Amino acid sequence: MTALLCLTTCPDADSARRIADALVDARLAACVSVVPGVHSTYRWQGAIERGDEVLLLIKTTHEALPALQARLPELHPYELPELLAVEAAGLPDYLQWIAREVQAPSAP
Structure with a gap:
């Protein structure tokens, strides 16, 4: 059994908390860990940008x-939010907990 660990960055702690709460409330995530103090360097619209973010x-x-x-x-303040999904193995009981807490929408 595996799960996904998805990563995104936010411009500030308030937007990070708001997104985390919304994803857990909607049962799209079992848990969202908020990691402050990330410094990002990236190219955007032809220029190198740097900024402090929350992971x-x-x-x-x-x-x-x-x-x-x-x-x-829909939730994110960025024009193009980052979303990377990485397959993750782990403790079977923890992976089962994720599966129980997350409810994917039913297909129409």
Whole structure:
């Protein structure tokens, strides 16, 4: 059994908390860890940018990823939010807990 660890960055702690709460409340994530103090360097619209950000570590399932991909841009203040999903193995009981807590929307 595996889960997904999804990563996104936010411009500040308030937006990070708001997104974390919304994802857990909607059962798109079992847990979202908020990690302050990230400094990012990236190219955006032809220029190198630097900024302090807050990292979100989103624990979810493969089944919920499409709904998470749809919901995150609605919640996020960035024009193009980061969302990277990495398959994660772990303690079986913890992975089962993630699966129980996350409810992917039913197909129509």
